[in-house]
Amino acid sequence: MNRTARRITLNEWDRRYAELCAAGLREPDYGGPLRRHVDDGDLRLLKLRMDDSAASLRLWNFLLTEEERLHRARAEGKRIVGVMKDLGTVPVMAYALPECVAFYPDGAWWIPCVMERSAGLLDVADSLGIDDSFCPVRAMLGAFVNEAHFPIPEMLTCSVGATCDDVSAIAQRIEALGFPILWWEIPHRRRPDPEEAAVELPGEFRAPQSQVALVRSELQRVGRALEALTGQRLTQRRLSAGIARANRVRRCLAEIRRLAFTASACPLPALEMLIAEMLAIHFCSDQQEAICVLEELLEEVRHRVDAGTGVLPTDAAGVFWVNPVADLRVMNLLEDAGGRVCGTDYLFCHALDPIPEDLPPMEALARTALADPMVGSSADRAGRICEDVRRFGAEAVVISHVPGASHCAMEGAVIGEIVRTRLGIPVLEIEVPPITDSMEPTLRTRLEALVETVVNRRRR
Amino acid sequence: MICAGIDAGSRAIKVVLLRVDNLQIVAAGAVDQGVEQEALALQLLERLLGENDFHRVDVRAVVATGYGRKLIRAADQAITEITCQAWGVHHRLPQARTIIDIGGQDSKLVHLGAGGTVKDFIMNDRCAAGTGRFLEVLATRLGVRLGSLGEMAGKSRQPAIISNMCVVFAETEIVGLLASGTTPEDIVAGVQASIASRVAAMAGRSAVVPIIFTGGVALVPGMDAALEAALGKPVTLAPEPQTTGALGAAILAARRLDGQKTPAV
Numbered sequence: 001m002n003r004t005a006r007r008i009t010l011n012e013w014d015r016r017y018a019e020l021c022a023a024g025l026r027e028p029d030y031g032g033p034l035r036r037h038v039d040d041g042d043l044r045l046l047k048l049r050m051d052d053s054a055a056s057l058r059l060w061n062f063l064l065t066e067e068e069r070l071h072r073a074r075a076e077g078k079r080i081v082g083v084m085k086d087l088g089t090v091p092v093m094a095y096a097l098p099e100c101v102a103f104y105p106d107g108a109w110w111i112p113c114v115m116e117r118s119a120g121l122l123d124v125a126d127s128l129g130i131d132d133s134f135c136p137v138r139a140m141l142g143a144f145v146n147e148a149h150f151p152i153p154e155m156l157t158c159s160v161g162a163t164c165d166d167v168s169a170i171a172q173r174i175e176a177l178g179f180p181i182l183w184w185e186i187p188h189r190r191r192p193d194p195e196e197a198a199v200e201l202p203g204e205f206r207a208p209q210s211q212v213a214l215v216r217s218e219l220q221r222v223g224r225a226l227e228a229l230t231g232q233r234l235t236q237r238r239l240s241a242g243i244a245r246a247n248r249v250r251r252c253l254a255e256i257r258r259l260a261f262t263a264s265a266c267p268l269p270a271l272e273m274l275i276a277e278m279l280a281i282h283f284c285s286d287q288q289e290a291i292c293v294l295e296e297l298l299e300e301v302r303h304r305v306d307a308g309t310g311v312l313p314t315d316a317a318g319v320f321w322v323n324p325v326a327d328l329r330v331m332n333l334l335e336d337a338g339g340r341v342c343g344t345d346y347l348f349c350h351a352l353d354p355i356p357e358d359l360p361p362m363e364a365l366a367r368t369a370l371a372d373p374m375v376g377s378s379a380d381r382a383g384r385i386c387e388d389v390r391r392f393g394a395e396a397v398v399i400s401h402v403p404g405a406s407h408c409a410m411e412g413a414v415i416g417e418i419v420r421t422r423l424g425i426p427v428l429e430i431e432v433p434p435i436t437d438s439m440e441p442t443l444r445t446r447l448e449a450l451v452e453t454v455v456n457r458r459r460r
Numbered sequence: 461m462i463c464a465g466i467d468a469g470s471r472a473i474k475v476v477l478l479r480v481d482n483l484q485i486v487a488a489g490a491v492d493q494g495v496e497q498e499a500l501a502l503q504l505l506e507r508l509l510g511e512n513d514f515h516r517v518d519v520r521a522v523v524a525t526g527y528g529r530k531l532i533r534a535a536d537q538a539i540t541e542i543t544c545q546a547w548g549v550h551h552r553l554p555q556a557r558t559i560i561d562i563g564g565q566d567s568k569l570v571h572l573g574a575g576g577t578v579k580d581f582i583m584n585d586r587c588a589a590g591t592g593r594f595l596e597v598l599a600t601r602l603g604v605r606l607g608s609l610g611e612m613a614g615k616s617r618q619p620a621i622i623s624n625m626c627v628v629f630a631e632t633e634i635v636g637l638l639a640s641g642t643t644p645e646d647i648v649a650g651v652q653a654s655i656a657s658r659v660a661a662m663a664g665r666s667a668v669v670p671i672i673f674t675g676g677v678a679l680v681p682g683m684d685a686a687l688e689a690a691l692g693k694p695v696t697l698a699p700e701p702q703t704t705g706a707l708g709a710a711i712l713a714a715r716r717l718d719g720q721k722t723p724a725v
Binding site: 420426427428429441442445446448449452453456457 | 583
């Protein structure tokens with residue numbers, strides 16, 4: 001545990017790591033100083049300020065060693081499944097099977113940021129006709145082609161239907177290059193007609209039973225493919241156990257979020273919160289270790305909250321953040337400008353809700369998948385954002401657009417208008433490419449202006 | 461006792477000196493922006509002080525704003541132009557509900573609530589088509605002074621339609637218009653309308669009257685009318701529109717002295 005809590009630079013982390021080691025730090029096999037990742041090409045770390053706790057060190061090391069973990073899994077003969085455009089459903093099924101590892105190839109979208117474009121993934125995508133009019137997720141196309149990051153999975157799945165046009169196009173390009181994909185359909189979630197049989201979904205949504213049945217049958221098809229791949233039966237018992245493990249991750253994250261967003265002194269920086277939340281959808285290629293990482297982080301957060309220790313001034317402006325950022329540094333910028341994150345919708349709120357454990361497991365997974373904010377209307381999404389803004393007491397909303405992402409084209413205006421109308425708080429829309437260095441002054445001005453606006457509203 | 465507001469904008473540096481006791485403007489001035497921003501700002505400050513029989517020791521607080529605000533190390537505080545514009549406009553025109561500020565490099569829409577507080581804001585700094593930069597490009601292309609564009613637009617009989625939404629392509633379009641015999645006056649009026657339509661698109665339906673027009677582009681004759689036409693709503697030109705940001709900064713400097721905490725950045 002730390003006596004103090006601070007956001008520190010990589011240079012400061014060098015000293016901090018030595019201190020922690022001298023104090024008897026015990027690390028997992030992927031542990032070590034953060035500096036080594038820079039030596040491996042993760043140059044962006046040099047420009048970030050990171051939390052100084054041992055728990056956050058473990059989180060960072062867990063994130064930045066995922067590729068090694070996947071290659072080791074391959075060497076150990078485990079079956080690797082790439083789950084594209086899947087925000088938290090198929091991984092739960094895959095990890096229910098022994099010797100099966102799921103990962104999220106779309107996660108390669110952070111490689112151009114973390115490696116400051118030195119890996120050339122976007123250039124590869126450009127050369128294949130997937131240029132910067134597409135979402136930075138196109139980096140995964142480069143990763144499939146150059147095979148320099150994750151091992152090529154034995155099985156690839158991708159949801160399609162009510163998903164981003166641009167990601168579908170990227171996945172189609174990947175398939176055309178010789179990587180077969182098992183497509184599964186997710187329909188656009190609609191409100192049930194008056195006389196139509198309907199079911200409750202996590203997140204307080206409702207959907208027609210017929211839509212849930214469609215998703216359930218699609219997931220059963222994916223399940224059969226996983227059984228064929230692994231030679232193992234995806235029994236109800238295994239699925240239920242997998243759901244219970246996923247829920248352990250989700251409950252842990254729910255508690256970290258509650259504490260981090262509502263404590264008077266912010267106990268964990270926005271950057272580490274973002275990375276931690278991402279574990280809900282893919283477990284960073286090791287579900288059991290993800291649980292351990294998050295539980296240690298929760299312990300640190302609890303300790304800080306109990307001690308009244310925070311990483312930011314207690315008067316920081318509470319900001320609800322919509323959509324993940326392609327450049328991690330922007331989360332630092334918000335805090336440098338005097339803000340703190342008080343609530344998030346990183347496009348996978350449904351993956352933070354517990355999967356119902358009182359339903360047949362496949363039905364529960366289907367309902368959870370259909371609660372995905374991206375498969376419903378922007379107005380539905382805005383409704384949940386408004387509820388969460390109230391719950392966490394946020395004072396402003398930042399809608400961060402992902403350049404080229406088709407869902408961003410219109411949703412910002414819809415969400416912004418609904419938030420302004422219902423809550424009367426300021427809304428800022430920004431766009432965050434993988435590297436924001438050249439536009440940092442303008443981004444900083446916007447974020448500072450938002451913080452000033454919040455502070456003035458408090459005085460009024 | 462006086463205080464100063466410095467607005468280090470992308471195109472010009474503006475300084476306003478203000479009496480702390482009654483918030484009366486002592487002096488205001490502007491110079492072109494350059495590489496040595498702080499030196500230019502301090503030279504302008506010294507000049508205004510000298511012209512009004514003040515000395516640096518009389519300046520009790522300085523707030524910097526604008527694109528280069530962090531470079532003005534002599535300032536006691538840096539505050540964004542959004543907040544400063546709101547204070548400056550509210551001081552001059554308390555009834556204002558919307559500010560449209562078009563500067564050399566960006567354009568902004570600021571919604572004001574009671575007491576001049578910022579309710580919300582929108583900024584465009586990614587596209588030159590809605591900023592003064594478009595006028596600079598036009599002046600260069602036509603080989604005329606920036607200051608003469610307003611007069612030229614006033615002589616237009618049929619403003620040209622500029623179709624391109626990107627300044628780079630619009631410049632090519634202008635070359636084509638000139639080649640086809642369109643008069644420079646009609647092109648200038650067309651560009652004014654194009655800038656105004658970009659800003660109106662940014663504002664959407666959210667611009668609430670009274671709408672106050674500020675920024676260096678507001679100095680260009682005809683731009684207010686172009687903006688009115690694009691918005692379909694009346695637009696009021698702010699008094700001394702180029703210096704409202706610096707005025708707001710000076711007011712916030714005075715509030716610092718007055719013990720009223722200003723927004724911390």
